[in-house]
Amino acid sequence: MSTQRPENVPAIEDWSRLLDGKVAVVTGGGEGIGGAIARLFAQHGAALEIAEIDPERAGRVVSDVEAAGGTARAHVLDVREAADVGRLAAAVLETHGGIDVLVNNVGDYRPLAPFRSSTPETWDAMYRINFHHVLLVTHAFLEPMIERGGGSIVNLHSVEGMRGYPAEPVYGAMKAAVAQFTTCLAVAHGRHGIRVNGIGTDLCQTPQVDYISGWEEHEDLWTSWAPVGRLGWPEEQARVALFLASDLSSYVTGHNVPVDGGTRAGGGWFWSPAARRFVNRPTEL
Ligand SMILES: NC(=O)c1ccc[n+]([C@@H]2O[C@H](COP(=O)([O-])OP(=O)(O)OC[C@H]3O[C@@H](n4cnc5c(N)ncnc54)[C@H](O)[C@@H]3O)[C@@H](O)[C@H]2O)c1
DSSP: OTTSOOTTSOOOSOTTOTTTTOEEEEETTTSHHHHHHHHHHHHTTOEEEEEESOHHHHHHHHHHHHHTTOEEEEEEOOTTOHHHHHHHHHHHHHHHSSOSEEEEOOOOOOSOOOGGGOOHHHHHHHHIIIIIHHHHHHHHHHHHHHHHTOEEEEEEOOGGGSSOOSSOHHHHHHHHHHHHHHHHHHHHHGGGTEEEEEEEEOSBOOSSSOSSTTOGGGGGGHHHHSTTSSOBOHHHHHHHHHHHHSGGGTTOOSOEEEESTTHHHHTTOEEETTTTEEESSSSOO
């Protein structure tokens, strides 16, 4: 009976080791949000496989994880390249015989080109760095995940895929594609035990998106910038990724969670320090 508690409701034995014994692949796991995810997952017992284009970042995250008593291996490669992804999958599957968690984290808004001055070449580049590799890497690991009886896929996209992004509509569209792919794949493979969820990031301080340099004198703007009134940090993205990757979210699939300090929820409402209330128009109310 579908209403009877099934025997396979996952029990959480150790809340401090939520990924114990799990094999986790993190793309772009050397720095920024991916780096924070890699470090947190390793702390929670995952055997980490990091796909990273920058050898220095790759080396650093592996040393950090090992110094903290965790297990990690880095593969220096470009996830946009099918041959590189093929090598990654072969190495992971040969070593572990399978995969439990996949985090598709690589993405970039640069070079930022307003649509009027964009070209077919810039559209293609946006596609390759934000969406194509999500398909490549997911495709490479989906079958092994099915064979293992299940797993969790977490896709980092952006709040710009969940609202209108005027600065770079093509980037926004690619992130929306990742979010919709997340939802569709979840429905397609739920019965294989695979959960697929996404994170719509915003306002997170990383090497790619620097909200501090050049803005030091405008610290006070944060109260009107984000509903939570402050900048966000990679560890805060990583905690949501841990929730989605682990059995904490065993009945959650097909969703895209904005981890954005409330910017999506706030829509066009801004805190006015002068009026000491929320306003929805550019005026000194
Ligand atoms: N930081 C934010 O506020 C923010 C906002 C919206 C969306 N995002 C999304 O979150 C994800 C992570 O962003 P971030 O700010 O941590 O980025 P980041 O550029 O700081 O870090 C990305 C990591 O991926 C690696 N990488 C880049 N291209 C690669 C490739 N082709 N193959 C393998 N590795 C590659 C980089 O070397 C780096 O270690 C991205 O998808 C980004 O679009 C971030």
